[in-house]
Amino acid sequence: MDLESIVKALNLKVRSGEDKLKEEVRGGYTGDLLSDVMGNSKEGDIWITRQVHQNIVAVASLKDHVGIILVQGCEPANDTLEKAIKEGIPIMVSDLSAFQVTGLIYNLIKPLPAESS
Amino acid sequence: MDEKPLYDGSFAVVGGSFDNAGQVSSGIKAILKKMGLSSDVVRKAALVAYESEINIVSYARKAMIRLRVVPGSIIIEAIDEGPGIPDIELAMQPGYSTASPRIREMGFGAGMGLCNIKSFSDIFQITSEVGRGTYLKMIIKTNSGSLNS
DSSP states (O other): OBHHHHHHHHTOEEEEOGGGTTSBOOEEEEOSOHHHHHHHOOTTEEEEEOOOSTHHHHHHHHTTOSEEEEOTTOOOOHHHHHHHHHHTOOEEEOSSOHHHHHHHHHHHHOHHHHHHO | OOSOOSEEEEEEEETTOGGGTTHHHHHHHHHHHHTTOOHHHHHHHHHHHHHHHHHHHHHOSEEEEEEEEETTEEEEEEEEESSOOSOHHHHTSTTOOOOOHHHHHTTOOSSOHHHHHHHHOSEEEEEEETTTEEEEEEEEEOSSSOTTO
């Protein structure tokens, strides 16, 4: 499923990387500890977090994530947004909790069953 | 290493500057990608470089990160001037951290950085001298075969 379909299904507001929404979302990772995300997320993941500072852009870029969803109505800090625009990393925001966003996306893409079937 | 490196470059990292954290790792990733290395090994190298960079920014005064690419391996060294690590065994334990509240607020300092470096490197060495600094050497094999093959 591409990122654009997830944006539509969850009614996410896109703050950067509008031209990268056709990317395929292969899985996801939810977390606010950056080393946890660095160590355990995968290429092609959508990253769900409530960290808003600019280091999230470096993590998403180094790990080749398709984008970052900020939850609970969090908005990216100004320098975060600038960096994300420069590096072409989609940042999206949702008023829902990390639990809800994760569950909804999981149901849409079902990463594990799709792989094992 | 006797082989002439395919790439050899050093990058300065300044302690305390969280705003630019990740810049050196992004540069390293771009260089390795351009050299045509597989995205798997490029991501591993980017990860160990990033965790080293975050450690430097969090604890050291300044450091050099040196990247060398030789046939079969990527070698990354992080040489810092800083407080050093009194007990390396303890520092290597998952979850152990001496990070300040400020560092933790940003989602760093979870005591996972060195563990990540170790698990994503094929060879990892760490030495440290209290009051002087810490030296990390990380080697990532670029050929898919195992070390013994």
